Amino acid sequence: MDLLASWLGNVPDFAVPYALAALGLILTERAGVLSLGAEGLLLAGALASIGTQLAFGVAGLSLLAGMAAAALVSILFAVMVIVLRVNQVIAGLTLVFFCQGLTSLLGTLLEWTNQPIRGLPALALWPLSELPLVGKLFHQNLMVYLTVPIFLGVVWYLNRSTSGLRLRAVGENPQAADAAGIPVLAYRFAAVMAGSALVGLAGAYIAVLSTKMWIADMSGGRGWIAVALVIFARWSPWKALAGAVLFGCIEALIPQLAAAGVRLPQYFVLMTPYAVTLGVMIWVALGGRQNNAQPGALGEPYVREERR
Numbered sequence: 001m002d003l004l005a006s007w008l009g010n011v012p013d014f015a016v017p018y019a020l021a022a023l024g025l026i027l028t029e030r031a032g033v034l035s036l037g038a039e040g041l042l043l044a045g046a047l048a049s050i051g052t053q054l055a056f057g058v059a060g061l062s063l064l065a066g067m068a069a070a071a072l073v074s075i076l077f078a079v080m081v082i083v084l085r086v087n088q089v090i091a092g093l094t095l096v097f098f099c100q101g102l103t104s105l106l107g108t109l110l111e112w113t114n115q116p117i118r119g120l121p122a123l124a125l126w127p128l129s130e131l132p133l134v135g136k137l138f139h140q141n142l143m144v145y146l147t148v149p150i151f152l153g154v155v156w157y158l159n160r161s162t163s164g165l166r167l168r169a170v171g172e173n174p175q176a177a178d179a180a181g182i183p184v185l186a187y188r189f190a191a192v193m194a195g196s197a198l199v200g201l202a203g204a205y206i207a208v209l210s211t212k213m214w215i216a217d218m219s220g221g222r223g224w225i226a227v228a229l230v231i232f233a234r235w236s237p238w239k240a241l242a243g244a245v246l247f248g249c250i251e252a253l254i255p256q257l258a259a260a261g262v263r264l265p266q267y268f269v270l271m272t273p274y275a276v277t278l279g280v281m282i283w284v285a286l287g288g289r290q291n292n293a294q295p296g297a298l299g300e301p302y303v304r305e306e307r308r
Contacts, residue, residue: 001133007249007256009136012144013210015248017042017202019147021226022233022240023154024198029235030158031191032171034299036092037077038199039223040099041070045200046207047103050214051110053117053207063143063204070200071193073099078192082185085301096223104216112214119209141209150198155237167191171295174302184302199223221274228277232284234293243280250276 021038028035048069053062077095080086107113120141128138157164167187169177174184206222207214225247233239254269 003256003260005133005136006259007252008134009139010252010256011245011248012137012140013248014251015244016144016147017206017210017222018226018229018247019241019244020150020202020205021199021223022229022244023151023237024195024200024202025226025230026195026233026235026237026240027154027158027198028191028195029230029298030171030295031167031188032174032295032297032300032302033078033081033188033192034088034092035077035192035195036089036227037074037095037099037196037223038226039219039221040096041073041196041199042203042206042219042223043099043103043217044073045070045203046218047107047112047214048200049204049208050107050112050115050117054112054115057118059118059120059208062208063201066204066207067197067200070203071197074192074196077196078189081301082188082192085303088299088301100217107214107216114213114215116213117208119212143205143209151237151241154198158237168295171297174297174300178302178304184304188302199226202226225273225277228281232280235295236293247273247276 021042024041025035025038045066049062049066052065053059056062073095076098077091080091080094081088120143122139122141123145125138125145129135131138158168159165166177166182169180170182170184170187170191177187178184202222203219206218211218229240229243229247232243250273254264254272257264
């Protein structure tokens with residue numbers, strides 16, 4: 001029972017980065033921009049947050065710095081795919097390699113590698129935190145609790161606000177949106193920056209609140225799993241949150257098994273999240289639902305003079 005309680009209590013810490021990264025990708029791709037650069041944006045947010053934390057020691061400021069850094073880096077991506085109309089797949093992959101090299105270089109030059117920091121203390125939601133078995137679920141840092149209102153805000157924006165409906169129109173049919181007077185390129189640019197900021201927040205969470213230090217390539221493939229999560233969730237924020245919890249459960253289980261004395265090969269442990277990702281993708285493909293909710297103009301550059 002103690003093992004089960006400890007496992008459940010650790011799930012949110014592993015699930016939150018997946019959830020925030022997937023939410024950021026959904027926001028970007030709802031505007032019709034295919035974003036494959038999540039892995040790089042996670043690293044940009046992680047490095048900036050660690051630097052800010054080492055300088056000022058304020059976790060909230062560090063999380064904001066991570067968001068700002070990822071949004072700043074995304075401007076390069078936005079210019080390439082929206083203004084210059086570079087292939088969005090190639091631009092996303094290039095962004096990943098650029099951020100991997102840049103963050104590793106800066107982390108080494110600035111001597112931020114392996115320097116421990118203080119994160120946020122855990123907050124207990126009494127009396128829920130006193131419940132048997134599931135009580136540790138309600139003994140988390142503040143960012144875990146804020147994830148749900150962040151999802152509520154994005155869902156409301158996409159489905160209820162005028163601006164959100166325009167953004168979705170831009171992703172579904174940019175020609176019709178342009179004819180209705182909606183500035184397509186401006187909406188796509190803003191969506192890329194806002195979505196990247198959420199991915200950067202996920203990276204900052206990993207660095208400041210989970211790992212609590214900077215390690216080169218510390219994202220560990222979470223960005224790629226977030227990309228798969230978006231497809232699995234069919235661009236639905238709440239389904240993405242459920243998928244993030246699923247992957248959080250899997251990752252949280254691995255150290256618990258090790259603590260219980262269960263011997264697992266190292267490489268088997270490392271491959272487990274990706275094996276599950278492949279299984280999810282195969283399941284989605286066999287179900288024939290991979291394109292049901294995909295934005296109609298996803299990955300397609302928009303040129304005002306072209307009419308389809």
